[in-house]
Every structure is written in C-alpha cells, then in structure tokens.
Amino acid sequence: MKILLLSSAYNSLTQLAHVWLKASHFEVAVATATTAETMRQAVTQFQPDLILCPMLAQVIPRDIWENHTCIIIHPGIAGDRGPNSLDWAILNEEKEWGVIAVQAEEHVDSGPLWASYQFPMREGSKSSLYRDEVAQAAMQSMMVAVHRFETGLFVPAPLDYSRPEVRGRYRPALKPAQRQIDWQNDRVADIIKKIRSADGQPGLLDDIGGEPFYLHGAHEEGTLIGVPGEIIAKRHGAICRAAVDGAVWISHLRPKGRVADGFIKLPATDILGSLLDNVPEVPVALHYSTPTKTYRDIWYTERNDVGYVNFRFYNGAMGTGHCQRLIEAVDYAKSRPTKVIVLSGGRDFFSNGIHLNLIEAATNPAEESWRNINAMDDLVLSILTATDHYVIAALYGSAGAGGVMLPLAADRVFAREGIVLNPHYKGMGGLYGSEYWTYSLPKRVGEELALQLTEQCLPNSVEYAKSIGMIDDIIIQDGCCPSNFTGFQEQIVRVAEKLAHAKEFNALLEQKKQTREADEKVKPLEQFRMEEMEEMNQNFWGEDPAYHIARSAFVRKLPRPGNLQCSATLKLVCGNAQCEEAVQSSKNRCAFSPVALPRRRAAANR
Template identity: 50%
Template sequence: MKILLLTHAFNSLTQRLHIELKKRGHAVSVEFDVNDAVTQQAVDQSTPDLILAPFLKRAIAESIWSKYLCLIVHPGIKGDRGPSALDWAILNGEKEWGVTVLQAIEEMDAGDIWASVNFPMRETTKASLYRNEVTEAALKGVLLAVDSMREEQFKPEPLDYNQVDVRGKLQPLMRQTDRRIDWQQDNTETVLRKIRSADGFPGVQDMLYGKELSLFDAHKAEGLRGEPGAILGYCGVAICRATVDGAVWIGHLKDKQGAHPFKLPATQVLGKQLATLTEITDGYSDIRYEEQEGVGYLHFRFYNGAMSTTQCNRLREAYIEARKRDTRVIVLMGGPDFWSNGIHLNTIEAAESPADESWANINAINDLAREIITTESHVTVSALQGNAGAGGVFLARAADHVWARSGVVLNPHYKDMGNLFGSEYWTYLLPKRVGEERAHRITQARLPMGTVEANELGLLDAYFAIDNVAFVEQLKQRAKLLAEDPALAEKLEQKCSTRQADEQEKPLAEYRREELERMNLNFYGFDPSYHVARYNFVYKVPKSRTPVTIAHHRDIRRRNSEDWSEVS
C-alpha cells in the first residue's frame, strides 16, 4: 500500500510510524504540510492509497479529504476534540487517556472512528506521554486502521456521543489563563500538573524578578519548603520555588523578550540574579548513580537529551568515579525519554561565540567517549530507554554492549544539521563494529532507524521490552548475568588486548584529529550551513520544503514507480 504521511514536522511519532509501516512492507513517503497548494501538489504527485496525518496544526483541505481517504491520529479518547487534548488530560488529572484514529471531514476531529486505543495515564510531562504512551497507542491504532482497509466488511464507527464508550468532548484551545499558577494557593501537585501540561510547548508563563518567563522541566523538591512563591535557591541547572505545601524544581526557562528567546537551563536564564540565591548542594540532580549486585548504574536525565559542555564534563567525572567502584559492570542509563541527542544546540546558540562553544562542546563529549572506550576495568553497557540521535548514537556505541528498548528510534546521522561531519570517534567505532559498507549506509541515509534494523546492522547488540518498566527489569537481569559471568576476567583481558592492538594500528588521537579537522570547517569554515541549520532548529523555523530523503514522491527517480522504490 502507498501511504503518504502528511505532517507538520518529522517528529518522534511520525518517525516511529514511518519505521513500522515500512517494516510491514508498505511504501511510505512524507510531506510537510507547508500550505494547501504545496500539499495538493504532493498528493497529485504521489496518488497514495492512504493519507495518514499523525501531527498536523491545521485542517486538511476539502479538495484532498473529499477524494482520498485521510486518517487523522488524534491524541485523545473517543469523542475528544480540539487542539489541546493531552494538555487538558494532564491538567484535569485523567486516570486513563487514549489515541483515536479518525477520518478527516469538514468538521475537525468529528469524522468516523477507525480505531481507538486507551492507556493508563502516568504522572509525567506532556512530552514524555507523547513520546511513550501516545506513540505506542497511536502505532496500535494506525496498524488496526490499515488492516481494516483490507476488510471488505469493515465500516468505521460514526462519532455518537450517546454511546457509553464515548467519554470525550469538544475542548477549547488551552490558554495561559487556564494553567496560570497561583503560588499563594496551589499545592505542589497542582503546580506540577500545570507545568507538565505545557511541557515541552508552550510552557507556563510566570513572573520571576519582574520578568515574564515560561517554565519547563518541573520536578518535586523533596524536603524543601518556604514562603509560597519564594525562590529558595538553586542546584545545578535548576531553581527551587516554594508552593503552599512544599516546593518544586524548575530546570528550564524561556525568556521570550530576552536576547535568547528559547529554552535554556534556568540558572543560565537568571544570570546575575543567581548571585542573590543560595546554592542547595543536595537537591536537583540530572546525574545519579546507584549500585546493585556488582553493577553500577549511571543515570543522566538531560532535558531533551541535549548534552552541554558542562554536562559532558560532569558526566565524565561521574563516570570516572563509577569506574573506581568495586563493581564489574557499568551501565550508562541515559534518561527515560532520551539517551542522548549529542551536543546542546540551544546553549551553543546562546553563547557569545557559537563556533567556540560548538568546539568546546564536541571536545567535551569526545573526552567522555574516550573514557568509555578506554575502560579496562569493567564491561560497559549503553542502555537506551529512550531515543537517541546524532552524536548520542555514536557515544552509546563507545560501550562494549548497546541494548535498547524495542520502541526506541535512532537517528544515527549528522548531515541534516548543516552537513556536520560528526565526531565521538564514530570513524573508529562504527566501521569496527558494522563494517565500512554498513557504516556508510548508516551515516549517509539521513533516515530514522528502528531497533530491528539497527540490530541487523550491528548498531545495537540487543533490543527487548516495549515499556520502560519492563525494559529496566530485564536490563538489570542481563547486567547481573554479565557481572556474574565466570569468564569475565578473561573477557576483560581480551578487551584490553583488542584495544591495544587497535591503538597500535591507529591511535584514537588520530581518529579524533581527523574528525575534528572536518568539524573545524563546519564551525569556522566559509560554509555557514551548520550555523544556519542550528539557528533554524533552535528558533523552530518552519520547514519550507520536504527533503527528498523522506519525500520519495518528490524524488524524480522514484516518482513514477508503483511503490516509490528508487530506479537506477
């Protein structure tokens, strides 16, 4: 079946559907919904069997939905309608929510229902729910709908609010007034719900030191309290603010009127005001270490998976300390939503010299990668609970083993960020693991990759479990077996011998020098592509066209084929 994914952006849900539908033999192409004329052109060129809209910000034109079957993926239960489905579900404290796949008609979200999949709500951010529960439910719903297209007897279910199982309703666009925090009245749970309902977009507007800022990345501050609304201090990137019954950590802020009107670490946004605050030494932490049965687990929950120069340095120091422990295995856990997405483009964009900060950041992540690669005392594991992209994928490959949760999406390429060459010793790690031909395929494709393909190519060593809880449980069992392996000492000896042989053949320093020579041109050379791409990414500049790497219907080599396959 030819399926056109019509979407506002190639976000995590769209990427997952792209991967899974292709895996099931469907011909899949993607078109960014730029405007009606461009979308109509794409439909005329592609003549799809199905138009699937997983992430739209406006209605599909009647000229399209009246001629083609168009299915909308709506992040709400049956009957839920409106653009703020998840926002309201979190703010209202819903215990169960869902995803509905419905047919596009003139009235928004009111078309016939092709599939509906519910899930229990989790106390977390909108963004985390979207990447996990919503994505898994959407995948199930879409696959059910696609299978139903083959059934002659199938008829979609009309929206009928008299039906017992239709609990949703039309909800308005959520506004800032709906989630405004009253620090003199709201308890910790309420404050967290309000911020989480707006994380990662649009954030909750609030006043701090006479400036209107948007709040993101909120967590309960255990054991802290004070005058409601007061800033109690800071720890790491976060500030602590008191509620009526406790306090919350706020990790990121956005100053829309400031010089850098995008999300940044809260302490960075406050700037000089930080000098007036007390540092709380034992509070918020985006790096955490634990031990269990001979295994050290190093967690690094970096917001959106971005790793700044400072974070890379702190993680490297934490890793070195973990290596000193009397354990046999070190597991690099990342965070529950992301393992790593490489260098921190927002902090780079906000730097006085983005080129200099880019250079500092890539060297800091390289320093971390080198520590992992040269570890002789432990078996190392990268455990991908969440997605990974760009340098984060190759940083993970620095470990002896890479294990991933089955639903994880990898983007093992740099080129979409202004033709970045990339570093993290990938020119050593990747060919050594997968071979030159596969290494070229992985880095040049510019396509998201699922765990099945990544495992087949050798980028992963194993994948298992769908949800995070089951993944961590199985991960710990596997790590324990590694630590208890009677042949562990022999394997470590072999690991050291292999590393020494590799070093004699070509030193790590030489791989790094060659990679950074190319990166230096990206950062300081005459071609500004990286700086333009980074700016567009950070400032969320809408795409003006869909790249042919995913828009196969726009590739003249594929356009006339029945399944958009490339014609040589």
C-alpha cells in the first residue's frame, strides 16, 4: 500500500510516523506542503492509496479529499476542533487528553473518526507533551487507522456530539490577551501554566523593561522571593522573575518581531544583556540536592556505586557554555569513587548537538561554530577516555546530528522505544560533523553502514538502530502514562546498579582499557579529530557557503534555497528541479546562491 505523509514540516512527529510506517513495510513518501498547489503536485506525483497528515497547518483542497482518503492526526479528544487544542487542554487543566485520527472533510477536524487514543495529562509544556504523550498516542491512533483502512471493511464513525463519549468541542484560536500574565496578581502556578500552554510556538507575549518578548521554558522556583514582576536572579542563561507567591524561572526569550528578520529564540540573559548587570547570578552546586523546586540544566547524583550526570537543555541544543559545564560535570563524575557513570538526558531530547541559534546570533557565526564544535569534541573526548568507569548513555528523548554521536562515546547505549535518531549532519548544508563520529560510529556499525547513515539524511527508529548495533538495547515502556519518564529512569538505575555489582565488572573494565589502548595504537583519537575538523574548517570558512545558508534558513524558519530541505534518499516529491543534481551530489544537498563569507581560517590559528 502506498501512503503519502503530507505535512507542513518534516518535524519530530512526521519523522516518527515515517519510521513507523517503513517498519510496517508500507511504501511511504513524505511531502512538506505549505500550499494547496504543492499538495496537489505531491498527490499527482505519488498517486497514494492513503494520505496521512501528522502535522498539517494548511487546509487540504477539496479536490484532494474528495478523491483520496485523507486522515488527519489531531492532538485532541473526540469532538475536539480548532488550531490550539493542546494549548486549551493545558489552560483548562484537563486531567485526560488524547489524539484522534479524523478524516478530512469540508469542516476542519469534523470528519468521521478512524481511531482515537487517550492519555493522562501531566504538568509540562505544550512542546514536551507533544514530543512524548501526544507522539505515543498519535502513533497508536495512526497505525490503527492505517490497518482499518487496509482491510477495506472499516467504516469510520461520523462525528456525533449527542454521544456521551464525545466530550470535545470547538475551541477557537487563543488570543494573546487570553493568557496574558498579570505579575501583580497571578500566582506562580497560573504563570507557569500560561507560559507552558504557548511553549514552544508562539511563546507567551509579555513585557520586560517596556519591551515585548515571548517567554519560553518556565520552571517553578521554591525559595527566592521578591517584588512581583521584578527579575531577581539569573542562572546559566535563565532569569528568575518574582510573583505574588514565589518566583518563576524563564530560560528563553524571543523579541517580538518576525523570526525571518532575526528575532530568534535565545537564552534569556543573552537577549537582555546589560539590562541584567545588577541582577545577581545565583548558582547551585553541581552535586547539591535542592530541597525545593528550582531551575538547573545540569546536576549530579550518586547512589550504590553509580554516578548520574543529568542534563536538560532546551530543545536539546548545546552551546559552547553548555558543553563546557557538562565537561566539568563528567570530569567530576570521573573523579568519584564509583564504578558506573550514567549520562541521563532530558525528557524532550537527549541532545541535538551544537546550538544553531546561538551561532546564528553570534557576531562571527563561523568562529562561534568552531568554538561550539570544539567544545562538543572536548566533551566526547572526556567520555571516551573515562577508562576507570563504565559509561552508560540513557536516551529517553530523541537525538540528532552530534547529539547522536555524543552517546556513542559511552560503553553502552540504551534508548526508549518510540524515539527517533538522526545520525547525520549533511542536511545542514553539507556539514561534515565531528564529535569523533568517524571513530565511534564505524566501531559500532562498520565503515560502510556508517557512511550510509551519515550520507542519507534519514531518521532511524530505535529498533533499526539496535538491529545494526548503533545502540545496545531498547527500554520498553508500560503504555502511555505520566510516569513514563520516571519508569525509564528507574529501569536505568536497576541496569546500572546490576552492572556495577556484577561479578564480571572488573573484567569488563579491564577489557575496556585494553581496547582503548589498542585502538589508540592503530589510530590516535587526536588523528580522528584533526581529520574531522579539517572538513569542518571547510564548512565554516571554505568557498562553499552552504552550511551558513542552511543554518540561517533553519534558525529563521525560512524556505531553504533550492529546496535545501530535500534529501536525495527521502522521497519528498517536492518537484524541485534540482533534485536530480542532489541525488548525484556526495554532499546530499541542492544548489545554492553564492554569498560572500569570511576566508578559510588558517590552520595555525585553530
């Protein structure tokens, strides 16, 4: 059966749908379509049996849904309609929410129901719920709908608001005024709820120092207090703003204005700059166990011969400073009298590699790219050389680019079922990548497959990753529930402690040391890094500006020149005239317009 995934962007949910359908051996095409005409072109070119829409912000033209079965994956319960379903669910403090697979008809989200799946709500941002509970429920609903369609017998149920199980209703688009913060009267819980309902798009519009900003990344503060509305502290890029009954940490801001014009999301302190000169930095020690809620993006815990390096970076992006602080945490863990170190990433993402937004905002993006990738390399090197400990990488959230290569430096890699791994860089304007991937990836999957994974800009399921040896095992979940993350962490604790106390542990550690020494004699790690950085040097300062163009387009959410988003091996059926050229290109990208960039950096200045 031929299935066309029609989506506004090749986002995390679309990627997840892609790998799930491929695993079920369907013939799948993906089209990123933002206009009625591009939708028609995709349908005409692929001639699908079924059209699925995991994330489509545009209305499907009548001539498509009248002639093809089109199933929309909508993040709401039966009967729910409107563009801000999850936003409303958070604001209304719904105890249970869900995902429905609804057939496209004239009125949006009001067609017959093919499948539905519900889950308990938890306290979290819209984007966090979307990447976890919503994604799991969406895949369940999607696959049920696909199999029902495949039988040819199933008749979807029409929407009937008289039925008691149809609890949803039409909810209009939220207006900024409906979730505006009143810092003089709103309680902390309400402020956080409002910010989380708008995170990550569009963000919650607020006023700081007389200027409009969108707020992102809200965290409760349980100790600090101050005059409501005032910024009373800062910590690792975040600001703490007082409320009537406590305070709220806000990790990221975006100035009001078009993202395309450079008004991009950045750590709050980077945006506010000198306005925070008189605001105290309030650090928290890496190993300190805080008695109350607060904001921290890196911390260390320890129990039963296992040290846990915990990190939670917004959207998985790791800037130079993030990497440097994480190196300090890893080095601290290495200094402790433990046996096993666990690298525990966040709920939303494990890591997505270098911080493209910070690079784009830098005075010299090429220089900041260089600093950032070197900091990532230093972090990976610290893990690779941890020969006195056995290292486990625990991936609850998805990972991409250098964020996939980072855990491969560990001795064992465990990943949650239902996440996506993107072990490639080339989609970012032919970026070569580093993080010692030319050592770690072939060591796990072999030279040929390593080249294939990095050249083909395709997402990979954890099932496929395990089958080829890229990861060691999959942590199976107990269904869609709020305790998923906790359950995952508890399982990792049991695995780590069992390993630390195993009879063969000393033999494992000795084997690790011997393997590292043998590998170093064959080819030193420094040689791998030098070769990778020679390629990156070309990306940053070479004559081809592809990386800079692609990065800027990605950060500013602009269409990439020459439909740069196309991957030669990903059937996007976009009709781009340069696709044939892309297929033949080892860079796996389309054509670019030349622009003036800084000259290549001299080797002596590295």
